[in-house]
Amino acid sequence: MGKKANVIILAGFLGSGKTTLLKQLLAYEKEHNHKTAVLMNEIGKVSIDSDSVPEDVPLKELLNGCICCSLSDQLEKQLWGLCKENELDTLIIEATGVAHPIDVLDACLSPYLIDDLQISGIISIMDAPRWLNRESMNVQARMLMLEQVKHADYIVWNKTSGLTEKEKQLLMNDSTRLNEGIPSVLTDFSKVEISQLFSLTVKKRSEHQSVSADKLKVKTFVYSFKGPVNKELFENWLRHVPSSIYRIKGYIQFKNQIHLFQYSYGLPTYEKELMKMPLRLVFIGEDLNPDQLTRGLNEVESESN
Incomplete structure (x- = not known):
């Protein structure tokens, strides 16, 4: 890279x-x-x-x-x-x-x-x-x-x-x-x-970590999936995300289909993706809790398998 x-x-x-x-x-x-x-x-x-x-x-x-x-x-x-x-x-x-x-x-x-x-x-x-x-x-x-x-x-x-x-x-x-x-x-x-x-330069991103320095008002966070997840379990988790999350965007796989996923103002959208894309989501918001988001999505993954 x-x-x-x-x-x-x-x-x-x-x-x-x-x-x-x-x-x-x-x-x-x-x-x-x-x-x-x-x-x-x-x-x-x-x-x-x-x-x-x-x-x-x-x-x-x-x-x-x-x-x-x-x-x-x-x-x-x-x-x-x-x-x-x-x-x-x-x-x-x-x-x-x-x-x-x-x-x-x-x-x-x-x-x-x-x-x-x-x-x-x-x-x-x-x-x-x-x-x-x-x-x-x-x-x-x-x-x-x-x-x-x-x-x-x-x-x-x-x-x-x-x-x-x-x-x-x-x-x-x-x-x-x-x-x-x-x-x-x-x-x-x-x-x-x-x-x-x-001097506002962000810290180097590592897997499952926030990509913003503390100085940044708006935080970002990246989560990478290991494989496909159950859509019902994911959407149940999504209903409980904090209101301080402004946007979520990225790629997620349900069964054999990859989707471009976008979330804004509480509304999710899915668009079928024909190419094989990295399965990861980018979160944007204030006061993001990377550990809490990681635990929740880890549970979605483990319960999907």
């Missing part, structure tokens, strides 16, 4: 400064002789920011849609292509400003990519004046900005030079209130200590 590429997800509302931070990340990577690739997502049909990526940096673009909804399948294919075509140290995803960070993370954790990628963290770049005046925005926009703060592993409060000390304190209070323990910084032009962003 080759080395894994660290994935950094740049989240943040439209115009918050994601591309400005991307340029700094790429300069840092070049200075350290790291092989880096970029995946950029634009809602429109034409890419606006791709010119900011140097020609020697592998780049793929997803246009005319959002990678967390209509383009999620294409994202997996593009990530797979970047991994197979390049031996990467780092892969940076600049999501569209209307993307939910958890959905972007979910799309990155494809069963095809478990052996190629490890999630370093979600960096949310927030337009500070817009955040302070968010009550003037529509409900959907306010909720999205809230989620971008809540699920970040590092918060960049950008465009703060014109703010009062009281307003700056409000930003830091919001960081603590919504996402306690996560580092945040007040800045302009998205200037941050870049090395801090790379």
Whole structure:
């Protein structure tokens, strides 16, 4: 198995400064002789920011849609292509400003990519004046900005030079209130200590262990099956999984048929898979208990045989 590429997800509302931070990340990577690739997502049909990526940096673009909804399948294919075509140290995803960070993370954790990628963290770049005046925005926009703060592993409060000390304190209070323990910084032009962003790197994954470091707000966990299981026993176990699990995806075998399994907001779906795929599930959520999940699925396996 080759080395894994660290994935950094740049989240943040439209115009918050994601591309400005991307340029700094790429300069840092070049200075350290790291092989880096970029995946950029634009809602429109034409890419606006791709010119900011140097020609020697592998780049793929997803246009005319959002990678967390209509383009999620294409994202997996593009990530797979970047991994197979390049031996990467780092892969940076600049999501569209209307993307939910958890959905972007979910799309990155494809069963095809478990052996190629490890999630370093979600960096949310927030337009500070817009955040302070968010009550003037529509409900959907306010909720999205809230989620971008809540699920970040590092918060960049950008465009703060014109703010009062009281307003700056409000930003830091919001960081603590919504996402306690996560580092945040007040800045302009998205200037941050870049090395801090790379300190979020996850621990090396081993079988039946969590793949996230303690610093990550959202945890991931991988479980590998030894063989087929009984569908009724599995679904009975599934009914009791904690609500803190946002997503489950991967491949599971019932009798002689392998299925692509996906679980979101309490609803499971199964799709027959014609190819022989590794039998493993990826879990995404908060406060995951790997030991408890492992015990439960071990019981499903043992009782199936």
